[in-house]
Amino acid sequence: MTNLVDTVLILIILTNLMLLGSSRLRTxxxxxxxxxxLLGALALLTENSGLTIHLILLPTVIICLKGIIFPFLLFRTLRxxxxxxxxxxxxxxxxxLVLSPLVLVVCIWLGSQLSLPVEAISSLVVPAAFFxxxxGLFLIISRKKALTQVLxxxxxxxxxxxxxxxxxxKQPVLVELGILLDVFVAIFVMGIAIYHINREFDHTDVDRLNKLKG
Amino acid sequence: MSLFLLGLSIIFIGGLASLISGRRALASFFGVTGVVAGCVIAVVPAFRVLFNGVAESFRFDWTMPFGSFFLQIDSLSAIFLIAILGLSAIAAIYGMGYLGAYREKKNLGVVWFFYNLLLLGMSLVVVAQNGILFLLAWEIMSLAPFFLIIFDDEKEKARNASWTYLVATHIGMVFLLLFFIILAGKTGSMDFDKIVVMDSVKAGFLFILAVIGFGTKAGFITLHVWLPEAHPAAPSHASAVMSGVMIKTGIYGLVRAITLLGHPPVWWAWVLIGISAGSGVIGVLFALAQHDLKRLLAYHSVENIGIITLGLGIGVLGMSIGSPILAVFGFAGGFFHVINHAIFKGLLFLGAGSVLHGSGTLEIDHLGGLIKRMPWTAVTFLVGAVAISGLPPLNGFASEFLIYLGVFKDGMSHGLANIIPALGVIGGLALIGGLAAACFTKAFGIVFLGEPRSKHAHQAHEVHIAMVLPMVILAILCVLMGVFSPLIIGFFGGAISTITSLPQEVVQGQLNTGSGILSNVVIVSVLLVVLIFGFALLRKWLLSGRSVSEMETWGCGYARPTARMQYTASSFAQPLVFLFRLFLRTARKDSPREGLFPDRAFLQTDTADTSSKYLFQPLFKGISFLFSQLRWIQHGWLQLYVLYIAITLLILLIWKAF
Amino acid sequence: MHLERIINLLLVIVLSPLIFGIINRTKAIFAGRTGQPLLQSYYDLWKLFNKGAVYSQTTSWVFRLGPIVGLAVVFATATLVPLGRLPAVIAFDGDIILFAYLFGLMRFFTVISALDTGSAFEGMGASREVMFSALAEPAFLIGLAAISAQRHSLSLTGMFTGADTAFGAYILPVQLLVSFSIFIVFLAENSRIPVDDPNTHLELTMIHEVMVLDNSGPDFGFITYSSALKMWLLGAVLVGVLVPSNGNVWIDMSLSVVSIFVLAVLVGIVESSMARLKLLRVPQLLLIANALSILALILVLR
Known part of the structure; x- marks a missing residue:
């Protein structure tokens, strides 16, 4: 079980690496x-209280929203x-790509220094989360296209x-769903905003948004 | 010990005699004889110490405050002493041939005097056991090269280089002065055996001072700015000594400082490993981007100092976390690399000197095809190039291998935090190795292979036997140090046990494991050599009786190839230089090419030293601006200056009175 | 025990050229051709060894030494690599490092003998070769360091034939990460697509093939044979990392040999389905390999 959770966490780390290394927005x-x-899978794997609504609902919602709906919206914006x-x-x-392993090492070191209220199911959780x-922060800071910033x-x-x-x-489902909804709205708004920015300015380079201040 | 003092005196007398002979032909004779005879005599006690493991000391009363004339050859000094004396003697023989061409133009007596003085200073530095004496020797050692760097004093470049050197070495000196003053502290004694540092904060501060002070001499990255200026300017035998052994006194000083400061905390190791990985990688990258052969070699010194310090860092890590394996393998690899680097870097600088002597230029892109005109220089340079790239079966591999081995054996089992040193060492050494190979295939391939690219290269000729012989000796040493590496590392036991305060048996036990492993490496190397001969014979047999013909190089059917169509060193290095542009910041100038048949075009790339350009130049500009604000003090009236002195004196007296 | 070592060596020497045959056959099948015979590389070698040679007037002894050193190096390296449960002829702590550096020596001589011809093409290939290998080397060594730490052994034989190689002892993510990283290194070092295209001789895209453009006759035979051996040896390391052992020496041996051939098929599939990467993108691929290796090392050590 731990092995599977580890694998999922490593895959999450790997997806981050891929994100840092690829220039094609579609990819x-x-x-x-x-x-x-993968997050959905993680939610499924970490739940050990038997077959409950929570077990079914949460991963399904996550996979639907993060795996299907958001990407669909983003793909449409891209088009x-x-x-x-x-x-x-x-x-x-x-x-x-050169910097990322260093950051990962720092994350692991942070994870080892941090004392958590409950035992994490895998020692990779905190590093993967921090990473x-x-x-995410790095993408927002270092990239120029508005779409990458949303990503x-x-x-x-x-x-x-x-x-x-x-x-x-044992987090209440409602809280989680609330967060998800927030993100959902955010993505929606950003998608619309990007579309309009593009129509007005013929580009979506955010480093040139400072022209807006008049 | 008396033999050692006798040797040093002979060196000094030789120097004096050649100074007096001045421009006469005898000057070289006195200088070289003094050095060679002195080195042969003085090296005997060093070997004796290494074999017997018993330190030899000499103390004599001296009226210097805090000072005492306390010399001691222990196992640590002996290692450095052998490298210093050995390389200096070999380089001196080379220098006799090399300087011959300058006899009409220069006062060679002066050159030899300062060469001998440099040697004297270095030898004293590694045996001095008293702070004041150490600083005096250090100053002699630091000043003498100034006069060697300014050898070509009609060139502005050489004059600037010597000033850069002088400023850098004295900034380092300031930190060392502070280091020794604080070290002596309240005990008031500067004898190394009486110094005890208990306070960990103070020890940490002293460590930082030592890293900066000794690091300036050794050429740690950002403090290395004088190396690429000074090494190319000095005559080649002096560059060989400066790069081969003089910068190692910085390493010696650092190691000695660590032994004086007590048990090291783990952050010292982290600092050393961080600095050394940076020095190694950035040093070799800058080397790759250079167009001048000696400048390229100078940056490689930064890289190799990095490798040596990586070994020391691993050793210190082992000391602080209590791992004998790390400590022993780290220090053993570091010390072995000190000697190995002295040999192959000496060899390469001598080779570069021969290229200059034979062809008249060091511009890599103007050379080519020298292997046919300078066969001996070429083959010895190739040996040096393979050795410095850290490739088996030569000596460079053996020392890097020991450092790797330490980390593979025990570097990865001490908790999460120690992943970083392990990664730094494995990734760093592997990257350095690959880049060094890239750099030396470039240096050897473009300078010695292909067709001559200019008339300089066309007219090149092999150098005098007095210059070939030292290179051959060093090349043979590269091979021997590789083959006998299992035996040699055994001699480092004494020094390692002094530094780490591990029991002799533990250290020797680890070293025996190391030599066992190294002897396996030697077996594979011997097998490799046998196979090379075997396949050479096989090839000969296969080709016997068949047609073997010669043609022009295949040029895709192009009918009239010229030497200018060859790949140049700049183009060879370009992909890597581009990849690492973040660090290198190569400036590039080219002409716009217009029209269908552009007739003339030029391209110029220049990789200026980033730490000099972005750190020291602004810094010194700022300082000079600040001082220019104080210019009103200076009026040119003598009376006023005396008044300043009087006021200062008065203030000091009043301050003391309170 | 000695018998097993000698069998291992013999397998390397005899079977390695077959890899090229399998790759080419796979590519032929993908392209809908019949393709050359499986044993074509043996015929090629035989033909080359029976020919005379032509040398460029520019070249010196370095050019003649290059192929010899290359072949000698791979033979020396072959004594260090185990196959399945068959131990290597020579095994000692740290032979991993010697393994990597011996290939470095081979590369050094290939590169300088390429530069010896004074041809711009060969200079270009040499320049790219040193760049890619400088980036591939850390990935390879860090990856092997991870496996070495995981299996508590410092020699290739200990790592790949020890008790820890049974399937139960696997930490699968580590194996997968390192294998993927070494696979990238494998493709780069053996000059296969997507790093290099082994089929192009005279395009400006080439790396390894162009460095040996001026070699002919037995020299070229040496080079071809050494690249086959090198491919086998790196393949054996990759197989050693990924394929668990079964317990029986002979089953393991057959399994490993089959795995190496499967690897060859995989290379063929990659070459049929992918285009060569833009040269500027290759360093990125190698950096990914580095990142994967580092990740694996971190996972082992945490």
Whole structure:
């Protein structure tokens, strides 16, 4: 069981690495979708209280939202935007890939220093969570396209989610659903916003949004 | 010990005699004879100490405050002493041939005097057992090269280089002064055997001082700025000594400092490993981007100092977390690399000197095809290149192998935090190795192979026998140190046990394991050599009686190839330089190519030293700006200056009175 | 015991050229061709060994030494690599490092003998070769360090034939990560798609093939044979990392040999289904290999 949880967590780390290393936005969205499905799997694996509604509901909702609906929305935005590639990020893909193991090491060190109220189901939980959060922040900071920033936001939220799902196993479903709804609305709004920005300015490079301040 | 003092005196007298001879032909004779005879005599006690394991000391009363003339050859000094004396003697023989060409133009007596003085200073540094004496020797050692670097004093580059060197070495000196003053502290004695540091905060502060002070001499990254300036400017035999052994005195100082400061906490190891991985990787990257052969070699010194310090860092890590395996293998690898680097870097600098001597230029892109014109230089340079790339079966591999082995054996079982050193060492050494191979295939391949790229290379000729012989000796040493590596590491036991305060048996036990493993490496190496001969014979047999012909190099059917169409060193290195542009920041100038048949185009790339350009130049500019604000003090009136002195004196007296 | 070692060595020497045959046959099947005979590389070698040679006037003894050193190195390396439960001829702590560095020596001589011709093509290939291998080497060594730490052994033989190799003792994620990383290194070091295209001689995309453009006759035979051996040896390491042992020496041996051939089929599939990567993207692929290796090491050590 632990072995399986470990595998899922490693796959989550790997999806983050893929996200850092790829410039094609289509691939990025696909990877984020994969990550959503992995989160669902994680929720399924960490629940050990038998067959309850919680067990069925939560993973299903996660997989539906993060694995299917969000990516679908993003793919549609992508189609409307007519951009395929992230252009000239502030930090190059090679550099991101070189830095990422270092960040991972730091995350592991942080994880080993942190004392948690409950025993985590795997020693990889905290590192994976921190790493996702770090990657999300990194994407938001270093990339220029608005769409990548949305992806960064999603990954960041996934990181928080990994933390929650594996540590607080007895979290009320409602809270989780609430968070999910928040994200859902956020993605929706961002999608619309990006679309309109694109129509007004012919590009979605966020580093040039400062022109808006008049 | 008396033999040692006798040797040093002979070296000094030789230097004096050649200074007096001045421009006469005798100057070289006195200088070289002094060095060679002195080294042969002085090295005897060093070997005796290594074999017997008993330190030899000499103390004599001295009226210097805090100072005493206290010399001691222990196992640690002996290792460095052998490297210093050995390489200096061999380089001196080379220097006789090398300087011959300058006899008409320069006062060679001066060159030899300072060369001998440098040697004297280095030998004293590694045996001095008293802070004041150490600093004095250090200053002699630091000043003498200034006069060697400024050898080509008609060139502005050489003058600038010597100033850069002088400033850098004295900044280092400031930190060392502070280090020794604080170290002596309240006990008031500067004898190394009486110094005790109990306070861990103070020890940490002293460690940082030592890293900066000794690191400036050794050439740690960001403190290395003087190396790529000074090494190319000095005459080649002096560069060989400076790069081969003088910078190692920085390593010696650091190790000695660690022994004085008591049990090291783990962060010292982390600092050392971090610095060394940085020095190694960035050093070799800068080397890769260079166009000048000696500058390239100078950056490789930064890289190799990195490898040595990686060994020390692992050793210190072993000391602090209580792992004898790490401690012994780390230090053994580090010390072995000190000697090995002295041999192959000496060899390579001498080779570069021969290239300059034979062809008149060191610009890699202007050379080519020298293997046919300078066969001996080429084959010895190849040996050096393989050795410095850390490839088996030569000596460079043996020392890197020991460091790897330490980490593989015990570097990965001490908790999560120690993943970082393990990664730093394995990843760092592997990357350094790959990049060094890239760099030396470039250096050897472009300089010695292919067709000559300029008239310099066309007119090149093999150098005098007095210059070939030292290179051959060093090349043979590269092979021997590889073959006898299992025996050699046994001699490091004494030094390691002094530093780590581990019992002699434990250290020797680990070293025996190490030599057992190394002898397996030697078996594979011997097998490799046998196979090479076997396949060479096989090839000969296969080709016998068949047609073997010569043609032009295949050029895709292009009818009139020229030497200018060959790949250049710059283009060879370009992919890697581009990949690591973040660190290198290579400036690139090229002409726009317009029209269908652009007739002339040029491309120029220049990789300036980033730490000099982005750190020290702004820093010194800032300082000079600050001082220019104080210029109003200076009026040119003598009376006023005396007044300043008087006021200062008065303030000091009043301050003391309270 | 000695018999097993010698069988191991013989298998390497005899079977390695077959790998090329299998790769080419796989590619032929994908392309809908019949393809060359499986034993074609043996015929090629025989033909090359029976030919005379042509040398460029520019070249020196370095050019003649290159192929010899290359072949000698792979033979020396072959004594270090176990196969299934068959131990290597020579095994000692740290032979992993010697293994990696011996290939470094081979590369050094291949590169300088390429530069010896003074041809711009070969210079170009050499330049790319050193770049990619400098990035591949850390991935390989860190990956093996992870396996070494996991199986508590410092020699290839100990790692791949010890008691820890049984399936139950597997920490699967580590094995998978390291295998994937070494697979990338395997493709890069053996100059296969997506890093290099072994079929192009005269395009500007080439790496390894162009370095040996001026070699002919027995020299080229040596080079071809050594690249077959190198492929087998790296393949054996990859198989050692991934394939668990069964317990019986002979079953394990057959399993490993079959696995190496499966690997060859896999290479064929990759080559049929992928295009060569843009040169600027190759370092990224190798960096991914590095990241995977580091991740594996972290997983083992945590």
């Amino acid at each position: 990025c969205i696909f990877v984020v979708a994969m990550q959503g499905i 409307d935007l007519n951009v395929q590639h992230e252009v000239e990020p502030f930090v190059g893909y090679g550099t991101s 996702s959060i770090a990657c 960064g936001y999603l990954v960041l939220e996934n990181g928080i989610y990994v933390f929650g799902v594996s540590i607080a196993t």
